[in-house]
Amino acid sequence: MNIKKLYLPILLSVTLAIGLLLGSFLNFPAEKRGMIGSSNKSKLNKLIDFIDSEYIDDVNTDSIVDLTVNSILEKLDPHSVYIAKNEMEQVAQSMKGDFVGIGVNFYMYKDSVAVIKPIPGGPSEKAGIKAGDRILFAGKDKLFGRKLPNDSLFSKLKGKEGSQVALTVFRKSENKKFNINLTRDVVPIKSVDASILVGKSTGYIKINRFAETTYDEFHAALVNLKKQGAKSLIIDLRDNGGGYLEMAVEIADDLLPDNRIIVKTKNKKNREDITKATKGGIFEEGPLYVLINENSASASEILAGAIQDNDRGTIVGRRSFGKGLVQREMPLGDGSAVRLTVARYYTPSGRSIQRSYADGGEKYFSDFEKRYESGELYSADSIKVADTLKFKTVKGRIVYGGGGIIPDLFVPQEGKHGDEQLAMIMQSGVVSYFVFEQLDKERTQFKGLPSSLVSEKVNSTDKYFTAFDTYLKKNGLVFNLAKHKDRVKRYLAAEFVRQLLNDKEYYTLLLREDNMVKAVLASPQPSVK
Template sequence: MTTKKIYLPILLTSCIALGIIIGGMLNFPQRKISKENAHKIKLERLIDFINNEYVDDINSDSIVDLTVNSILANLDPHSVYIPPTEQIAEKEIMKGDFVGVGVNFFMYKDTVTVVKPLENGPAEKAGIKAGDRILYADKSKLFGRKLPTDSLYRKLKGEEGSSVLLTIYRKSANKKMKVAVVRDVVPIKSVDVYLMLNKTLGYIKINRFAENTYDEFFKGLQALKKQGMTTLVIDLRENGGGYLEKAVEVADELLKNKDLIVFTKNRKGTIRKTFATEKGIFETGRVYVLIDENSASASEILAGAIQDNDRGTIVGRRSFGKGLVQREIDFDDGSAVRLTTSRYYTPSGRSIQKPYIKGEGEKYSHEFETRFESGELYTKDKIKVADSLKFKTKKGRIVYGGGGIVPDVFVPLEVKKGEESLAYILNSGLVSHFIFEELDKNRNLFKGITFQAFLDKIATDDKIVSKFEAYLKDSGLEIKLSNNTNLVKKYLSAEYARQLFGENQYFEILLKDDAMLNAIRK
């Protein structure tokens, strides 16, 4: 979702905040103020009436939340209300860091369990290891309780420089210990990895467009150039978007001075154009952008700028199709509303927003199911384009609006037709949890193992896929994996490598026989 944050000092009650949403945020003209004030007063009186007279005790905040959601549901699918707990997590993700102990964890059999401490993070420096169970944070018991995730985070987070005493059970050594961890700023990377795939082919994976994305991208771009990169692959698969301006900054490094990157138009018809500057450090090398059906918003801005300027080649499958720009308003209780304020257009003038019917957000969100049914995830000819929405790139190539970015080079889904749900399972937490449990049976088997020795060991493990199939069955998912054995084994091996070694080794395995990269290598 493409957002641009604004911060307004709203020192009113939740009821008045609702009035602001209806009246102030939608910015009705002056001549309608009295009418809209009447509507606000009606809502305030109704909530007061319920508070004072309703037969049972009622939480008026929940009524306000329902009202806000009802209003936004009648706008577009991307104008949304964000509750306080979700907004805190979202802000941290988009900011790119938080203050905490620095561990990836999940609840395993009612206990907070460390999947992997973050590299060079506070927990790793203090000696926390993968597989450790966190029993207490200071005197707060964390096991044997059904604590919600946000409560767990609060126990582990705190002020920078503050200390928390963790009571740990280490299964591999069968002992309990106390470890003092000094909280510090922990980065949340938006660039997963940058590496050379061969002597001239560089690769950068961007998982979202957050505050730190451009800095991370630029660092990777510089490093790859120094290693001899002449061709760059930017992987935007599964990237749901983020800040428009960060996608623009990335595009600016690739496009020539005064190339149009994107323009936006609001309901008043005001157009704002954004052009590339002279600062780009990779304006002449070859560029490929990888997209799929979950590449959205800011990802599509970057892909559209590259495609319409004939700067590079778009590889993959049709992107999500989100051409709306949101602004955010924060409330005193920590909640927020994202409101669509304009539409964005690629340099050729096309809107890639897919169709939607107001009030039918659920249908819009599940549009990918029609892609399965139509067969477009396997055949480019099945992609429906509107002839009335033809546009031309800088060199005169035909591109289409009205429903995402259609790739220049189509690459079908890797899983067999009819088994599309497997593609989402392989990118879900199920793979991570399964591998954790396999490692947790006897971590000493992998103690001190080199990456090459690991590759040799995992290559001869013929039972790993059948074990995963049984694990899925125990989780309530009856899925046969025999038609996709090699693909499943690749994802399982990559996750093994991630938990044992790190992100670079994960991607080294995952990208080795990647279908989209193979299309480039040909």
């Protein structure tokens, strides 16, 4: 595996892929009408047919159509996108919140399907598959030594609910090979990563996206935290690129008093729809904090904007992405679809927080670079606001439109100017793969240890830090890790804990030194209504 090739897309995706995330749209049914005028449609059809029948070389006309559709959408806005047929299943699956399969987190390690961890409660865990196992065969299909792409692997491991697959598994820790007959089942894809107490009475909920199941997950998490004694609440929307607007609205409804405006939308005909909170929210009172950063977009900004404009809580972190466009999905009849911008949304005070895209998509998605160069990630004074776009909250506070939600309490990015790449890599898949490979060599040494001892084992020595430094350099990623030793060790220890135990222990460990969470816990705790 070439980790340098793996990492570069991860690095770029932080700023380039927000607009192509798996949601950020109102899911209205498509209207039954053509996309373009009949004469132009005929012109395109004639051209495609002419190429197909007469062009001297064989041409995949489907790819030409895809290029045509993409070219049209690129002329509109950065968030009107085409989703090809081969991408639709993954997109739909993520937004639905589950899939049918065997339920494992895996990656190709030395040409073998290595199980990083079975998904809790999934078919593989129930069948006895463990972290570190290699899946050699799925039925008669050989999975090792073939450098199979992920889509091919997925197709062999997924299937219909209730269908069976015979797996041949090698367990390295016991040096044995065995067979398992496994029944595929529905496997949830969580949108709430963690819900824990980070103080005696402060609940914390991390939401990674807004999918079909997000409100139900959030509601259950909040009910549980209240039972544990939570009197104040932190909602973490950092790096949450959006999803279904309805889910953000339902969560806001649980937090806002009756009849408060949550969001406004306006379409091409300037029709305004206003969505308001209803009675009976389960956390309408009590201190509330919403964490955002430069990658919090769309539905995340709807929720943050609703809380800020209604003076219901404190927005903590850095300026959000700035996406205020609403998309509708229209199937194109061949398994592909278009997500077309059909409206703009506005926060309760009337703010549009959509950034300008007048200079084109490339510059639009490279906004992170501008924030980096201006120093905005490290200083609130570097945030540029438009004095002409002033709005007032319910209590009369001044807030600004024109490019993202500006936090009430600014918290700079960890580290110093120039450390951004380290921050990205410590939260990327590279750390996960490195830790897996370390555990693959010494898993028995960690067996049965609680999170505190796992963390101590990793932090008490430079062994894993040095090995990680070597691992990065071996794969062409050169950083000066020495000045960040404590930080690197913290992330490594947390990943060891996640793979050996669970996500809850992972977040419990990381959040102890999380600057935004620390800022919340150190701030006065007023009863915000």
